[in-house]
Amino acid sequence: MAHGSRSRFAVIIFLVGITIIAGLWFVRNSPKTIEEYVEVAVEPSISPDYSDIVIPANIAPINFRILEQGQQFYTRIHANSGKAIDIFSKTGQVRISPREWRVLLRTNKGNKIFFDIYVMDAGQEWRKFRSITNTIAEDDIDGYVVYRRMKPIYNWWKGIGVYQRNLVNYDESLVMHGRSFEEGCLNCHSFVGNDPDTMTLGLRSAAYGSSTLLARNGTVRKIGSKWGYTAWHPSGKLAVYSINKVRQFFHTGRMEVRDVVDLDSALVCYFVEENKAISPPQLSDKNRLETYPAWSPDGKYLYYCSAPVLWKDHDTVPPENYEKLKYDLYRVSYDIDSNSWGRAETVLSAEETGLSILLPRISPDGRFLLFCMCEYGCFPVYQSSSDLYIMDLTTGGYRSVTVNSKYSESWHSWSSNSRWIAFSSKRQDGLFTRTYLSYVDHDGEVHKPFILPQRDPVYYDSLLETFSVPELING
Missing domain, CATH: 2.60.40.3760 (Immunoglobulin-like)
Structure with missing residues (x-):
């Protein structure tokens, strides 16, 4: 038995040696340049x-x-x-x-x-x-991107993890995995701007319930409520998050059969030092669905998406008129010194665009607002019609970016210098979301995107996982 093991080991060593020698021969015998072609x-x-x-x-x-x-x-x-x-x-x-x-x-x-x-x-x-x-480019990108990796299966929560990827090299490190909570679900990671010193992460677990983890300055504490889509005020003193009654359902005759409806939603404001949450009336209208908050860089305005409730029954899935639901883009002023909210105003209406307006994100220099629009509803990653749009906040004019594909574009974020965006796209095959990066010049022109580089050139060819919610961070 021992003799057989030694023989197999010797064969392996021989084959490895032959491979190395062949590789060295190829390198040595390759021409330094090609002169005839x-x-x-x-x-x-x-x-x-x-x-x-x-x-x-x-x-x-x-x-x-x-x-x-x-x-x-x-x-x-x-x-x-x-x-x-x-x-x-x-x-x-x-x-x-x-x-x-x-x-x-x-x-x-x-x-x-x-x-x-x-x-x-x-x-x-x-x-x-x-x-x-x-x-x-003259402009560097932030050093890291944080995203969620998971299998693209609607009922498979095992294996979900939030990861941090170094963009300067290929190093990927785990932030948190669902196995830490008996294969729970992790989502809605968010930061104060592009600063990783403050982070929130939502979790859902049959064993531990639903809650939010707040990591700040090296310490982690549990907040009892489950935060949805979250936007941190630039001061870091408060965050606005959504509470959503999200339900999944299925179609029978299209490429993406999954769909999502938000039966009820509102926005809540959480104050860190006081450990207190309130829901301002402007952000919790019973007749409307509020979601996807985003602060202006100066902290004076909260942008969010809002749609009228088109159904009376908040339990039936899908509800009546779900395919007619379109979100408007709103904003409301806020004064942090007096903790006072202004009156909600429409920035861009679904009536004007004919589409549902979702996921507003403002560049850190305050010049541009990046958002996506799709035919209906609240969940663009399941809508092949979802495209990226950019608005000049000085003029209010907006346009579709030139780099959209025929598949879903969504989950976008800005770099700290406002020159780069990261976003999720299904453009590779229509099924798997991948992380793409694009340069945005000083005129707001979004240049051709490229997929997140990997050490292995064929890495994505056999990868059966999705990358979603890429957030660019520095540090």
Whole structure:
């Protein structure tokens, strides 16, 4: 028995050695540059699609796979200044050296970066495709993004976790997992702006009930009530959260069969030092459904979504007229010194847009409001019609961003410098939400999004999990 184990171990060592030697031989015998080639007048197909994008100088390497057929592959990454990065591959997978990548990006902030891709065909002839051109932004992105990962199954709560991902590299660390609460559900994580020193996280557990965890300055305490969608006042002294009677139901004849209705909802204001919650009349109209709060950066206005209640029965699912429900965008003034609320006013009405207005988020510089709109209802991630829109708060004008896809866009957040957004999109296949990043220039133009880079170029091809509610944080 021992002899058999030693034999198997020897075989494994031999195979590993052969693999290493073959790899070294390939690297040593690969040419330093390609001098003879045939030019191809189109860009190569790569996955993920990292072409014609704007990237921050502090992003992890955007590894990818070349989809063109070939025997060997060569990628040269270069810019106006600094040493080029040369990568040879037999599989078409391009894994970029993090050290060389950081130097090249930092040296060329505000400039173009080029990806020259060569493919050797079956006849041993190299083809050079048209260069992929990207831009390195002058503005960095926040160092981390926090998101929720889970299986895309409506009745499977096991395996839900909230994670923190380092955007400078690929490090992902667990914030909290549902297994800590006997496979409970975790959701609605929120921060004071982009500051991770204060965080709230909602949990639902058959064993421990429903509550909210408040983490602040290294300590964690439990708040008895379950917070829904939450917006922290910039002062950090209070938070406004929603209470929702959310129910799920199903359709029989469309790609996304799941749907959600909010049978009843209101907004509640929680004061941290007093450990007290109140529901101002302006935010808890019995004839309306209030949800999705968001503060202006100066803390003087609370924006939120509000819709008229179209049913008398608050228990039947789905209720009557659910497909006609559309939310308006409201705001109400607030004075923190006197703790007084003004009168609610309409910012944008569903009557004007013909769509349901959801998830308002204001850029930290106070210039733009990013939101999404869909055909009806309160849950855009289940609506393929959900698109992102941006409003200029100076003029009140709004427009659809040019980078929407035919699938759902939702759950967006701003970077602390107002130059980047993170959002959830199903554009890859219509089924799984993934985290995408986009640059927003000073005119409010949202540039082509790119999927969150991973160390493994084929990471997303077999991943059966969704990423949702990406929140950009610094620190």
